[in-house]
Amino acid sequence: MANHSYPILCASFNQDFSLFAIATRDGFKIFDSSTGRLCYEQAIGAFTIVEMLFSSSLLAIVGAGEQPSLSPRRLCLFNTTTGHPLRELNFLTSILAVRMNRKRLVVLLQEKTYVYDINSLTILDTIDTAPNLKGLCAFSPSLDGCFLALPACTTRGSVLLYNVMELQSHCEIDAHRAPLVAMVLSSNGMYIATASEQGTIIRVHSVSEATKSYSFRRGTYPSTIFSLSFGPSMEIPEILVATSSSGSVHAFSLGLGISQRSRRSNSFLGSMMLESVTDALDPAHHNVLHNAAPAGVKSYAVIRKVDKITDPSISETLACRVTISILTYNGYFQDYILSINNQDEFLWSLARGFNLLLDDAICS
Secondary structure, eight states, X not given: OOOTTSSOOEEEEOTTSXXXXXXXXXXXXXXXXXXXXXXXXXXXXXXXXXXXXXXXXXXXXXXXXXXXXXXXXXXXXXXXXXXXXXXEEEOSSOOOEEEEOSSEEEEEXXXXXXXXXXXXXXXXXXXXXXXXXXXXXXXXXXXXSOEEEEEOOSSSEEEEEEETTXXXXXXXXXXXXXXXXXXXXXXXXSEEEEEESSOSEEEEEETTTTEEEEEEEOOSSOOOEEEEEEOOOSSSOSEEEEEETTSOEEEEEHXXXXXXXXXXHHSHHHHHSOHHHHXXXXXXXXXXXXXXXOTTSOEEEEEEEXXXXXXXXXXXXXXXXEEEEXXXXXXXXXXXXXXXETTOOEEEEEEEEEETTSTTOOOO
């Protein structure tokens, strides 16, 4: 949901991170992630949701309620080519989140989630959910592993995983003791990362087995996790990033985490330890970019690309080059390049940045 103390009411990337959208009280804009070029804009009022379907002309938009015609209870499927609505769906309460892939449309309300066939808009299922005031969810757009993750409880950090293509509940994972504040599914639906209100531990679970694969300590002191993002991957994502209320971006190396976890579990000491104890002993495997955003300002980071540098003679990855895009709700876009070698050494560099609220904004 939007925080009206920020000039940006909502921000989103499309399913392959090639485009991103922002909405203000005046309307919404869509930008090319690689070039920063403004691709589309509509100055027709305030919106709290702007969701894209890959690079198609279809948008799902929901008004902020500041104008009578832009009700927060009305979902408009909008065609950017014609500039006109295709269909509208009305609900009894405010729409908190919308997710799409090429087969499904998912609409979240506070205590119900609706699943539609995106082509016919036939309602396929209605899910009764725990009260979800912030519309927290995660969605994997892959048709082969299309899952929706929702909070299963308001008092602890349990996750309900629902198979959107098969229209059935998959499993429930007890991820944290405290209520959830952030979650993300890998694009292939294989892994889910979660953070609780405390914000000190980020956990990654295997979706198919509902088992914990990784556990990372973000820090010692509590902080609000604003966003989580996996790197694109056909199998195990190499990188996970998180943004927090401290203004920092945290990058976690999953590849190193699993190799050291495997070595530890194969040792005599590791085999004797309880899971809660081994969590506490897990190395950080992470690096922090401080002051990426002003402290307290909501931010949203995604991993757009991971390029591997390999040695063909030994079939080993020597390093990877990660492109991380960061949107801050005070109106800025930044691209960072994170280089990680096989010794797990991290190097950040700012590639470009610009102000999204300027009419003549260009990449710098």
